[in-house]
Amino acid sequence: MTRRIDRRSALKFGLAGLGAAMAVPVAARAEARPTPRATGDLGLIIERAVGRVRIVETTGRTVLHTIEGLGDLSHASAVFSRDERFAYVFGRDGGLTQVDMLEGRIVNRVVQGGNSIGGAISQDGRLVAVSNYKPGGVKIFDADTLALVADIPAAYEGSTEQSKTVGLVDAPEQKFVFSLYDAGETWLVDMSDPAKPAVTKFKGIGKLPYDGLITGDGRHYVAGLFGEDGLAMLDLWAPENGVKRILGGYGKGDKPLPVYKMPHLEGWAEADGKLFLPAVGRHEILAVERGSWREVGRVKAHSQPVFVMARPDGRHLWVNYAHPDNDTIEVIDVKTLSVVKTLKPGPAVLHMEFTPRGEHVWVSVRDLDMVLVYDTRTFEVLARLPMDKPSGIFFTARAHRTGL
């Protein structure tokens, strides 16, 4: 790349005439104008213990920028602007930070709540919503300025405190959906008029919803329940039908096993007409048919699944596990519902992110202080990138996917 710039500046040097006095500023200007770069192969990796993020590129598999000063990033996540230029990082301390992926710097940062858990970006990319554990509720910000646009406190019957909010996702037609952990409700927020958020509340969805997902087409919202066997599903094409219980009693009355890390539904997998979900308190992955919402299979897993992620083509699921079995990834063939590969990347595998077409997967291994890049066909390790306690990995292709 440098050679190309050199040649171009040499050319300009020549064109600028032979006067040395004139040639110097022209050459300098050419030097300062590097080849433009696109953002389609960029990503952001959270270094949870040091409040730092790394900007990486997945073509040469290198780190481009290291950005400090993002606060408490335990349990942090990120969404992207629709031009894939900016990331919005949601930190544990309520920090919302806008990061420039190209310039590798913080553009904007607000501390919006006491204790936040995640966020979403609206369909049109103009609003960023953050869900809070403390004081509870959801706040919505202008994506350009991070100015507060709407505050939606999660007040509920029978409590003077607000509920923790979980499972916040964006939905078509400028909506957001989230659930209330303490109240057992799902709320649908229409932000068509940012000055007047229209909230529809669905009550009694089940006990302790702990996370939620929305299908790739933005039609079905599913909340996982901790306090009950089953999940709660809302069809956004027919919200008047309310929230329905699906996979009720999947534990068949057995006493649940302890859960050492809560499963995440953000990494839910849809493949072969089925949705694959981590059971909670069972060492199983549940397969449910979309449409009928009947259970159509389950896979015995190594331990409590945390992320169940479909390779983008849908053929394989990559699954990681909770403490103390978190040194393992299992790869499951969707066609046969059987484990085809067991990997031991190292202690505390926290997250996995596929490149947009799924040829590689990046895996964060916290206690190895390393991110590993695997070839998803050969399972060969292609690269090792040293990082400090890496956790979430987020690639810019998420910008164009509902719910991510």
Add this chain to the structure above:
Amino acid sequence: MFDWSRTSPPLLTLAALLIAPAAFAAGDPPEERQKVLLYRLIQDCGSCHGMTLKGGLGPALLPETLKDKADESLTDIILNGIEGTPMPPWAFETSASEAAWLVRVLKKGAVHDATH
């Protein structure tokens, strides 16, 4: 299975910084074990209680939030969990005296101070 908790050197780097405030006294776990317990407290308890223990899905585990609660009942919660909630039992990898030590560390705010 390979026991990473005992062998991985990076695992101990952060915990090593935290060891000082948790003064060694009679009945405390051996120093090496304290490092493992503190690392787990920050990283794994931290996944629900926050890495700074200021709360997450689970409540804050800070001196001011714990001060009115009996040591014995907090120790019991760590060992046996709270049924019907996400708080899991840790007895499978924590002894009663280790859990009691964790409660003392939490109530002193020793972990919290050291992370700042």
